[in-house]
Amino acid sequence: MKLSQYYKIINKIGEGTFSEVVKAQNLKDGKYYACKTMKQSLSSLEQANNLREVQAMKRLNPHPNIIQLHELIFDKESGTLSLVCELMEMNIYEYIRGRQQPLPESKIRHYMYQLCKSLDHMHSNGIFHRDVKPENILIKHDVLKLGDFGSCRSLHSKPPYTEYISTRWYRAPECLLTDGYYSHKMDMWSVGCVFYEIISLSPLFPGTNELDQVTKIHDVLGTPDSSLLQKFPQSRAMRFDFPLRKGSGISQLIPNCSAPSLSLLYQMLTYDPEERIGARAALQHIFFRELR
Numbered sequence: 001m002k003l004s005q006y007y008k009i010i011n012k013i014g015e016g017t018f019s020e021v022v023k024a025q026n027l028k029d030g031k032y033y034a035c036k037t038m039k040q041s042l043s044s045l046e047q048a049n050n051l052r053e054v055q056a057m058k059r060l061n062p063h064p065n066i067i068q069l070h071e072l073i074f075d076k077e078s079g080t081l082s083l084v085c086e087l088m089e090m091n092i093y094e095y096i097r098g099r100q101q102p103l104p105e106s107k108i109r110h111y112m113y114q115l116c117k118s119l120d121h122m123h124s125n126g127i128f129h130r131d132v133k134p135e136n137i138l139i140k141h142d143v144l145k146l147g148d149f150g151s152c153r154s155l156h157s158k159p160p161y162t163e164y165i166s167t168r169w170y171r172a173p174e175c176l177l178t179d180g181y182y183s184h185k186m187d188m189w190s191v192g193c194v195f196y197e198i199i200s201l202s203p204l205f206p207g208t209n210e211l212d213q214v215t216k217i218h219d220v221l222g223t224p225d226s227s228l229l230q231k232f233p234q235s236r237a238m239r240f241d242f243p244l245r246k247g248s249g250i251s252q253l254i255p256n257c258s259a260p261s262l263s264l265l266y267q268m269l270t271y272d273p274e275e276r277i278g279a280r281a282a283l284q285h286i287f288f289r290e291l292r
Helices: 045-049 052-060 092-097 106-123 172-177 185-200 210-220 224-232 259-268 278-283 286-291
Strands: 006-015 019-026 030-038 068-075 081-087 136-140 143-146
Touching: 006 030, 045 052, 045 068, 052 068, 052 081, 092 136, 092 185, 106 143, 106 185, 106 259, 106 278, 106 286, 172 185, 172 210, 185 259, 185 278, 259 278, 259 286
Parallel strands: none
Antiparallel strands: 006 019, 019 030, 030 081, 068 081, 136 143
């Protein structure tokens, strides 16, 4: 099956290390889709079906806040796999990039509730995403959906996780400080970073490298207690001698932020993953009271 037999390519939407995404029109019904074509060639449809990304999407679909997988198209000759997914309007990065005015809190609440819903669904299905960032969060008419499951892992798999994950700016302290010892709570840190970015329209911790990333976190949240750092297993962090910092605090950076949103932000951006709020608990936070 060749993609071009079933779809007309309209234009390129994006490109990553492992795939290219195009807007495509189904030749039969005229509907538009986002089509993600993998760069690695696969030997069989069975191998394609075994990809973590494909398995995750099949397991998580259908859900109102998870991108819908429409079909898989595998071209045996070339070994090319395409994931045909629903097409959204834009991602959160594109949505906030050009804005001058902050978003109304009601809109932020609406989006964040849906993002927490998507992660609650993932985590309760035993999968964590590992690359939650504005580019992977898609919107269309006020509906928000989480996409790009190429980095996800099973909650039941055992650390350490060796392969590179998550974009640096959204990476949780336990990912930066250990050699792959982290859990699904890393997603909630990323959600906190996205939450801040939707409020302030600029990234919270734009680190230039891993050490700078940790420094930027400490500049805002302060240096963690050494007893907390000791809790991180196999930590390379013990080679870091962090200068003691008090931290400016998040409220200094967004002075107009309401108390409930600040409270939720702090619970998501808790340094200790064991103390960090989970997706299910976040949905019960007072910030979302009027949406429940």
